[in-house]
Amino acid sequence: MNKTEIIEGLVKRVVAGDMLAAEQLYERFFGAMFHISFQMTQDKMLSEDILQDCFTKSFIKINQLKIDSQYGGWLKRMVINASIDAVKKRKNWVDFDQEILNEVSIGYQNTNWSKIEGLDIDSVNQAIAELPERSRLVCCLFLIEGNTHKEISEILEISISTSKSQYQYALKLLRRKLVQKGN
Amino acid sequence: MDSKNEFEKQLKFLLKTPQEISLSRSHWLKIQSGFENAEKKKRKRRLSYWAMAASILLLIGIFFFYPVTSNKSEAEILAQYGLTEYNFPSLVQQKLIALPKTKVAKSQAEYLDILKNQLYFLDKQYANYLEYINLNGYQEFIGIQIQNYYEVKIELLDKIQKEIKKLKSRNNENSNNINEIEWNI
Numbered sequence: 001m002n003k004t005e006i007i008e009g010l011v012k013r014v015v016a017g018d019m020l021a022a023e024q025l026y027e028r029f030f031g032a033m034f035h036i037s038f039q040m041t042q043d044k045m046l047s048e049d050i051l052q053d054c055f056t057k058s059f060i061k062i063n064q065l066k067i068d069s070q071y072g073g074w075l076k077r078m079v080i081n082a083s084i085d086a087v088k089k090r091k092n093w094v095d096f097d098q099e100i101l102n103e104v105s106i107g108y109q110n111t112n113w114s115k116i117e118g119l120d121i122d123s124v125n126q127a128i129a130e131l132p133e134r135s136r137l138v139c140c141l142f143l144i145e146g147n148t149h150k151e152i153s154e155i156l157e158i159s160i161s162t163s164k165s166q167y168q169y170a171l172k173l174l175r176r177k178l179v180q181k182g183n
Numbered sequence: 184m185d186s187k188n189e190f191e192k193q194l195k196f197l198l199k200t201p202q203e204i205s206l207s208r209s210h211w212l213k214i215q216s217g218f219e220n221a222e223k224k225k226r227k228r229r230l231s232y233w234a235m236a237a238s239i240l241l242l243i244g245i246f247f248f249y250p251v252t253s254n255k256s257e258a259e260i261l262a263q264y265g266l267t268e269y270n271f272p273s274l275v276q277q278k279l280i281a282l283p284k285t286k287v288a289k290s291q292a293e294y295l296d297i298l299k300n301q302l303y304f305l306d307k308q309y310a311n312y313l314e315y316i317n318l319n320g321y322q323e324f325i326g327i328q329i330q331n332y333y334e335v336k337i338e339l340l341d342k343i344q345k346e347i348k349k350l351k352s353r354n355n356e357n358s359n360n361i362n363e364i365e366w367n368i
Contacts, residue, residue, distance in 0.1 A: 017222075019215060026211055031204045048210055056217035060225075113188040121197045143191075144198050175190055 004069040011068035014059060022059050029072060030055075033079045039140040040083040042129045050086060054078045080145070084155065087133050116178050127177040131170050138163055139170035263321070271333035278340035279368060282347070286363040291350045295366055298343050302368070305336050343368070 001009075007028070013021030030051065037047035058075050065074055128136060137156060141147040142163075147155070149163040156163070287295060309332045312325050354363065 019218075022218065023211060023215070026214060027206065030206055030210075031202070034204050035202055052210060052213050052217065055214045056221065059214075059218045060221045113190045115189045115193045119193060119197065121200050121202065124194060124197050125202075143194055171188075171191060171194075174194070 007071055008068040011062060011065065011071050015063050025071065026055055029075055032072075033075060036076065036140070036144065037079050037083045039125075039128060039144055040080070040137055041086055042136070046086055047083070050079060050082045054082055076145075080141070080155065084137060087137060090133065111172060111175065113175075116175070119178060123178060123181055124174075127174045127181070130177060131173055135166045135170035135173065138166040139174070142167050271330075271337070274337055275333065275340065278337060278344070282340065282344055282368050284365055284367040285347055285351070287347070287350050287366045288354065289362065289364050291354075292364055292366045295343065295346065295350075298339060298346065299368060302336065302339055302343075305332055305339070308332060 007025070010021045010025050010028075014025060033051055033054070034047055037050050038044065041047050041050070054075060058071070058078060062071070065071060128139060131139060134156075138152055141152045141155065142149070149160045149167070152158075152163040153160045158166075309329065312329050312332070315325055
């Protein structure tokens with residue numbers, strides 16, 4: 001039985017009211033979903049709350065799922081949207097200054113984008129956590145989730161060029177922080 | 184994005200590395216109880232909808248199907264709605280008494296039977312009026328129908344009496360040639 005079939009089977013059991021299957025789905029997806037949410041919010045408690053809400057909603061509405069095997073994608077969209085909403089609600093949420101973005105865009109061309117030796121995941125996660133929130137969201141959606149800038153612009157309700165500029169800004173900041181740490 | 188960006192590729196590779204996140208049992212238990220509470224609420228809501236629907240159906244049932252029957256007699260119904268003020272029932276009774284058994288020719292009996300059937304037809308209608316009052320309560324148009332019934336019935340009984348008289352007198356004139364049979368209402 002492949003992964004898709006296992007998920008299909010679990011979803012069918014949850015629809016029939018099997019809580020054991022729901023727990024198995026939770027165990028399968030918790031890690032990935034927590035990672036997505038935490039990268040965006042950088043708040044463990046908040047991400048746990050988001051996941052609690054999203055898993056509960058997903059089980060309540062699981063019979064609305066048209067293709068059972070797509071549970072993961074469906075849940076991921078739910079988690080991303082909830083995480084973005086949570087970040088937007090924060091007091092320090094500010095729109096990005098377009099002038100800074102323009103400067104960043106120019107600076108991007110002149111940056112050395114070679115590999116950084118001895119880089120590890122913990123340092124990367126730490127650097128991502130220190131990014132400004134909006135840049136971090138764009139960075140997570142682009143780097144981790146593999147969304148295009150068009151998709152990001154729709155999710156975050158910004159223009160495509162803003163998404164690109166913010167990503168470049170994030171990448172530049174990440175490199176600066178990681179190089180500093182390496183030294 | 185610049186395809187020569189080695190740093191970006193390096194980040195993507197590192198971020199794809201599965202990261203261990205410890206599962207907490209209490210987190211799952213919160214989700215479980217949240218789901219179960221939501222299901223309970225859903226069930227309660229569904230139950231209350233059914234209860235509401237059932238009570239509406241019950242009300243409709245009571246309104247449409249529950250017979251508003253009363254054990255009142257015909258005379259009581261007529262009295263209740265003022266239908267006895269013309270003294271119709273006793274008038275009808277007098278007319279019926281005045282129509283004792285009589286002997287008429289066979290062909291004449293057939294003619295009188297037609298009139299008698301009209302009386303039966305009227306009586307059936309009257310029974311329907313009473314049933315309607317029993318089921319739906321009294322309404323003015325039914326009162327008017329009942330008054331008409333009595334008026335027509337009295338007219339019909341008068342007519343039968345007159346016809347019998349006519350026939351009798353005719354029969355008396357030709358008494359020898361007539362084969363009479365018994366007739367009553």
